[in-house]
Amino acid sequence: MNSYFEKNKYKLLDKLLPLMPESKSYTTNIDGLLIVKRDAPFQSEVCLQQPLLIFSVQGEKRYSAGSEIIDYKQGQIVFQGTPMPCSSYVLKASKEIPYIAMVFAVNMQLMTEVIYSLDNVDISSMTHAYSSLGKIEAGNDIIDSFIRLADLLNKSYNDIKVLSPLMLKEMYYFLLKTELREKLISFAITSSQNNKILKIINYLKENYNNHYSINDLAEMVNMSPATFHRHFKMVTTLSPIQYQKSLRLLEASRIIKYENATVSEAAFKVGYESISQFTREYKRMFSVTPKNKQ
Template sequence: MTVGGRTLNYNPATYFVMSVDLPAVGNVFPDNVTNAPYLAVSLTPKPEIIADLLDKIPGTGDASLYHSGFSVAPVTRELLDAWIRMLTLIRKPDEIAALAPAYEREILFRVLQGPLGWMLREIATPETHLARIYKVINWIKTNYTQAIRVEDLAEMAALSVSAFHRHFRAITALSPVQYQKQIRLMHARLKLATSGENIMNVALSVGYQSHTQFSREYARQFGLPPSADLKKISLSHTRN
């Protein structure tokens, strides 16, 4: 999976934590031995549960080992067991209300105990640099069509411009402008694939004023210009 400017590999023996919403592009490599389909599960943590757990457990991972909003770690037997119990509830819907909250809490507890626990800790701690950058990222996601000034974003994060740049890039592997660009392009690709709008209208709708710039940056991001990529997507849908 490519997240920001970093490429990370993960497999059935690992799990990942994404502490901020980052643009990501992934490839799935099938298991040539079992031919089993790709299956993934995810959990969006509730900060209040994390905060409560933090009052009850010791260390939560070493932040010096990881430097971004996305990291991978080996899965433990205890974490896997908690997930299995959670997923088994699909077959027992009458038990979900009673047991799912406890299993969710255990999953978060196991992650907090592991090497990526610091990432959850920072989500639940309002004054950390991660929490401040998270606030800015949410603003960019909501207002991605607007022009941005780094000075305004730094003020929103209550950081100097230089400190804001440094922490934003450390967490996302992107500059704020690059992050906004990737968000725009992700939305544009989704619109091209689903809306039926022409390419220029899609470019305008996500904040671009220049068709040439849009096509150039789209091709750099996805490997094909918008028109060729749209044909590829349409052909894929036809085959399926």
């Protein structure tokens, strides 16, 4: 663990803990920033998680995204560059030493502005796909950036409105000086292979209940089917078919829970033709049958 983090951890806790009296997630006045407190081990439900950056201030957590599992602890940063089916489990937390984290929705616009302001970015090198997921130890500059953002949470609304975009750009700048650099650039630059895969992901999110072949999807981004399949799995850890299946099951879970749909109604609405197949795959993903969600 970074000794600089050890020295400054309590600065962060002193600024964050008064804002979190209960064990839950809190939205903040900094756009895209959640602060999270858990005072006991906690399992989240599977959801479609948008691109994010997690900084663990205290405690340990297991993050499952696609088919990959990442364990991380205090002083570490986890990056996820594409929307992915995810769940998480707080491994180490108590009332005396709760799990504390700062969770940032990735602001592609701010990050892209930082990238294009640099004079040493070789965009032409973004010719292969990078995994969506990464984990690093937070360096000194990034820790200072997080401390300034935590301090800003205690300032006035006008201070936050004016200063938070500048501080977030500072955070992205320091992240671009780490081993996450290529991943960050690959998702921000529109001509990159990762961005082409992101285009298909966004298309599938809007059209999850339709049927597509690998050839259809590959043609949309001018790739061969083999290259497209390889790049898609590199970025998301899932095949295109597995990814679309996850989208369908997540939407089915939502409409069963919130729209009072029957199991068969939900299955047919999201594109399944077999109730038994739907039930089997639903249980595999959520560890319960769809009837238990009603």
